[in-house]
Amino acid sequence: MSSGIGAVAEGHLRRAIALAAEAREGGNPPFGSLLVGPDGSVLVEERNSSITDSDITAHPELKLARWAGRELDAETAAGTTMYTSCEPCGMCAGALARSGIGRVVFALSADQLNGLKTSGGFPVVPTEGPYLYDEARVPVAGYYP
Numbered sequence: 001m002s003s004g005i006g007a008v009a010e011g012h013l014r015r016a017i018a019l020a021a022e023a024r025e026g027g028n029p030p031f032g033s034l035l036v037g038p039d040g041s042v043l044v045e046e047r048n049s050s051i052t053d054s055d056i057t058a059h060p061e062l063k064l065a066r067w068a069g070r071e072l073d074a075e076t077a078a079g080t081t082m083y084t085s086c087e088p089c090g091m092c093a094g095a096l097a098r099s100g101i102g103r104v105v106f107a108l109s110a111d112q113l114n115g116l117k118t119s120g121g122f123p124v125v126p127t128e129g130p131y132l133y134d135e136a137r138v139p140v141a142g143y144y145p
Contacts, residue, residue: 005105010049012036012083013107015045019060020085022046031058031085034099035068038079060084061092078102086113 003010012034019032031048044067047059061084068077077100086108087137088096096104132138 008040012042012081013085013105016083016085017107019045019047023049023060027051031060033064033082033084035064036083037079038076043080057091059089059092061088061094061104065092065095065101067118068101069099074098074100076123077141081105086110 003013005013006026016032019034020030021032023032024030024142026047026049028048028051032046034045035043037043044064046059046067048058050056055097061082064082066079067088072080080101081103082096082101083107084104084106087106087110094108
């Protein structure tokens with residue numbers, strides 16, 4: 001059954017899934033991603049390494065967002081597509097929004113992933129706020145165009 005995204009995109013998603021399998025085989029959570037340039041070439045690939053690196057932020061999407069922000073000019077970054085085995089989490093989505101990457105295509109949605117977790121996933125961390133608006137706005141006001 002065809003996905004409707006095209007053979008090239010399917011190939012990139014299959015590579016992301018293979019990278020996820022490699023991450024799992026290496027003792028890490030099963031997530032993989034690759035970044036494809038405007039010309040269709042694969043620029044860089046990453047696997048989750050949060051366990052082996054002892055770094056809870058070592059998600060492949062975040063690694064690629066950092067790479068793009070560091071290595072690509074804005075125009076090139078805007079023409080890239082990230083193919084990833086799973087929909088980016090909130091942390092990675094925030095980094096992607098700031099990286100300039102043009103598009104993300106994922107294989108497994110966050111809801112589908114949560115349906116595969118027998119533990120029910122991560123607990124929600126309670127948050128409070130906003131507080132002290134008049135004080136907190138001072139360093140921020142005028143920073144963003």
